[in-house]
Amino acid sequence: MGYLALARKYRPQSFDEIVYQDYIVKTLKNAIELNRISHAYLFTGPRGIGKTSTARIFAKALNCLSPEGVNPCNKCENCVEVTNGTSLDVYEIDGASNxxxxxxxxxxxxxxxxxxxxKYKIYIIDEVHMLTEAAFNALLKTLEEPPSYVIFIFATTDAHRIPxxxxxxxxxxxxxxxxxxxxIEHIRSILERENIEYEEDAVNLIVRNSDGCVRDCLSLIDQVIAYTGGKVFLDDTKYLLGLSEDKIINELFEKIILKxxxxxxxxLSEIDLKGLDYKYVVEKFLSFTKTLLILKQFNDKNDVSLTNDERVFFDRLLDYVDDGYLFAVHQVLLKMYNDLRFYSFDKDIFEIGVFKLLNLEKILPISAFSSDNKMSENKDSKIKKIEPQPVTNLSDKDKLWKDFIDKLGEKRPNIASNLGYGYLIAIENDKLVIGFSEEKVFHYNIIMKNGNLDYVKKAAERFFDGVKDVVIKLENGSKKKGVIEKVTEIETFKDKMLKNELKENSAVKLIENEFDATIKEIKLDK
Ligand SMILES: [Zn+2]
Known part of the structure; x- marks a missing residue:
C-alpha cells in the first residue's frame, strides 16, 4: 500500500478524535444521547480546524446502523457511504460552487x-456564506418549515456574511x-504512532507556521516527509518553509510600524530559527521605507511600479506613517545595515535595531540636545554615526485639525478636549471624516452623545469650507494618536531641547563654576 498522506489518514473519524473542540463535541454527543436534534446547525471558525470533519462525524453518528455509544461505528453501510461520499442521505455541498x-x-x-x-436526510453545506441573497431566501423557506427528517449543517469561516x-x-x-x-501534542502523538523520527524544534516550527490549523500542520509534515523520505528534522523543515521568507519579512515590517x-x-524568533540573512531583511526594510516615502511625497500611486499585493500592503501602512517618522526609520535602518557589514554579531545588531525602531522617541541623538555638536562625535569610529531625527512637526492635516479643535475650545472646552483625542482622516466631498483609535473609546463615546455630536457638526460646517456632514469612526486596531497627544509630545520635546541648551549655556556654566554650584532642576516659566 502506498503512503497515505497524514492529513487524510488522521482526519478524525469519531467524536473522540476531534482535537480541542471539547465543548462542541460534548454538546453534540449530548444531543444524540438525549435525542434532541435541531434542524439546523451552524459551525463557524477559521479554516482547517475540523468544522467539516465534525459535521461528517455528526452525520454518521445520526444515521449509523450500529453506533458505538454516541460515536459512529465507521463500518456499517451508512457510515462507509458517508466516508466515501456516496451516501444518498448525506449530501455534502460546496457553497462556493453551488x-x-x-x-x-x-x-x-x-x-x-x-x-x-x-433515519435522517442531512445536508452539509460548506462555505455557506458564499450563497447569493436569492439562494439564502430560498433556503430560508425550507428552514422555516423543515420536514422532521431533515437536518442542515452549515459550515463557514465568515458567519457575519450570513443573513x-x-x-x-x-x-x-x-x-x-x-x-x-x-x-504540538497532537502532532507528536501522530508521529510517534507512525514511527516517524522527528526533532522537537522541527515540530514546533511547523506548528508555529500553521496558525492553529491542524490540516495545514499535517500537510506541512507530509511535505517534509516527502522531501526527506521519512524524517521530520529541523534543517529540512527550515529549508522547506524558507519559501515563505518574504512573507515573514513583510509581516515584521508591518508589525514594527503598528508597534x-x-x-x-x-x-524575531522565527527569523532566527529560519536563519534568515539579517542584511537581506534590512535591505528589504530600506526599500519598503523608500517606497512609502515616494508614495507619501508624490501621492501618486502609479509612480512606483508595484504589484497588486504590494499595493495593498503599502496602502495599509500609509495611514500609520508620516514623512518625519519615515526619515527616522530610514536612518536607523542605514545604521543597522552598516553595522551588519562591519560586525559579526548579526542577531544582536538586528534585534536591537528593531527595538530602536519601536522606540524612536527615546533614542533622540545627544547632538540634538547639545549646543556643542563636536563633543558628541565619535572620532574613532570609521563609520559615520547616523542617528534618527525626532518627529517634531505637525503635518498640514494635523495643523488644520488642531486649528479646528482650538476654535471649538473657545466655546466648548470639554467637547474640544475629547475631540482632540481623535484624528482627521479626510475631508471627502462634503464629509469631514474623523477617527478615534480603539483605546480612545471613552472620548469617542463622549463625542457621540447627541448634543455633542450636533455641536461638532455645526461647528465643522462653519469652520471647513463646503463641509455639510461629520462622520466619526472608532477604528479597530488603529493606534493613531489624537492631535492633542501629538502636540503634547512635541512640546515635551521642545522643552527638553530648551533645558539642555540652558544647561550647556556658557553663562550658566560660568555661574556654576563661579559659585561651585550644580543645576538641580530647570523650570520653564511660560
Ligand atoms: Zn455505522
Missing amino acids: RGIDEIRQLRESVKFLPTKS ATILSRCQRFNFSKIPDLKL DNDSIKQL
Missing part, C-alpha cells in the same frame, strides 16, 4: 423525499483555533 438560486431550488425539491435508508434570518434558525457552534501547545510587540517577538 451558490445560486437554481441549486438551492433543486435542494428544496430533494428535501421533500424521505431518506432512502437512514440574520438564517442565523436565528441555527444552533451555532464557534470552533476555535487550536493553541500551539495542544497542536505590535507580541507579534514582533514571535517573528
Whole structure:
C-alpha cells in the first residue's frame, strides 16, 4: 500500500478524535444521547480546524446502523457511504460552487423525499456564506418549515456574511483555533504512532507556521516527509518553509510600524530559527521605507511600479506613517545595515535595531540636545554615526485639525478636549471624516452623545469650507494618536531641547563654576 498522506489518514473519524473542540463535541454527543436534534446547525471558525470533519462525524453518528455509544461505528453501510461520499442521505455541498438560486431550488425539491435508508436526510453545506441573497431566501423557506427528517449543517469561516434570518434558525457552534501547545501534542502523538523520527524544534516550527490549523500542520509534515523520505528534522523543515521568507519579512515590517510587540517577538524568533540573512531583511526594510516615502511625497500611486499585493500592503501602512517618522526609520535602518557589514554579531545588531525602531522617541541623538555638536562625535569610529531625527512637526492635516479643535475650545472646552483625542482622516466631498483609535473609546463615546455630536457638526460646517456632514469612526486596531497627544509630545520635546541648551549655556556654566554650584532642576516659566 502506498503512503497515505497524514492529513487524510488522521482526519478524525469519531467524536473522540476531534482535537480541542471539547465543548462542541460534548454538546453534540449530548444531543444524540438525549435525542434532541435541531434542524439546523451552524459551525463557524477559521479554516482547517475540523468544522467539516465534525459535521461528517455528526452525520454518521445520526444515521449509523450500529453506533458505538454516541460515536459512529465507521463500518456499517451508512457510515462507509458517508466516508466515501456516496451516501444518498448525506449530501455534502460546496457553497462556493453551488451558490445560486437554481441549486438551492433543486435542494428544496430533494428535501421533500424521505431518506432512502437512514433515519435522517442531512445536508452539509460548506462555505455557506458564499450563497447569493436569492439562494439564502430560498433556503430560508425550507428552514422555516423543515420536514422532521431533515437536518442542515452549515459550515463557514465568515458567519457575519450570513443573513440574520438564517442565523436565528441555527444552533451555532464557534470552533476555535487550536493553541500551539495542544497542536504540538497532537502532532507528536501522530508521529510517534507512525514511527516517524522527528526533532522537537522541527515540530514546533511547523506548528508555529500553521496558525492553529491542524490540516495545514499535517500537510506541512507530509511535505517534509516527502522531501526527506521519512524524517521530520529541523534543517529540512527550515529549508522547506524558507519559501515563505518574504512573507515573514513583510509581516515584521508591518508589525514594527503598528508597534505590535507580541507579534514582533514571535517573528524575531522565527527569523532566527529560519536563519534568515539579517542584511537581506534590512535591505528589504530600506526599500519598503523608500517606497512609502515616494508614495507619501508624490501621492501618486502609479509612480512606483508595484504589484497588486504590494499595493495593498503599502496602502495599509500609509495611514500609520508620516514623512518625519519615515526619515527616522530610514536612518536607523542605514545604521543597522552598516553595522551588519562591519560586525559579526548579526542577531544582536538586528534585534536591537528593531527595538530602536519601536522606540524612536527615546533614542533622540545627544547632538540634538547639545549646543556643542563636536563633543558628541565619535572620532574613532570609521563609520559615520547616523542617528534618527525626532518627529517634531505637525503635518498640514494635523495643523488644520488642531486649528479646528482650538476654535471649538473657545466655546466648548470639554467637547474640544475629547475631540482632540481623535484624528482627521479626510475631508471627502462634503464629509469631514474623523477617527478615534480603539483605546480612545471613552472620548469617542463622549463625542457621540447627541448634543455633542450636533455641536461638532455645526461647528465643522462653519469652520471647513463646503463641509455639510461629520462622520466619526472608532477604528479597530488603529493606534493613531489624537492631535492633542501629538502636540503634547512635541512640546515635551521642545522643552527638553530648551533645558539642555540652558544647561550647556556658557553663562550658566560660568555661574556654576563661579559659585561651585550644580543645576538641580530647570523650570520653564511660560
Ligand atoms: Zn455505522
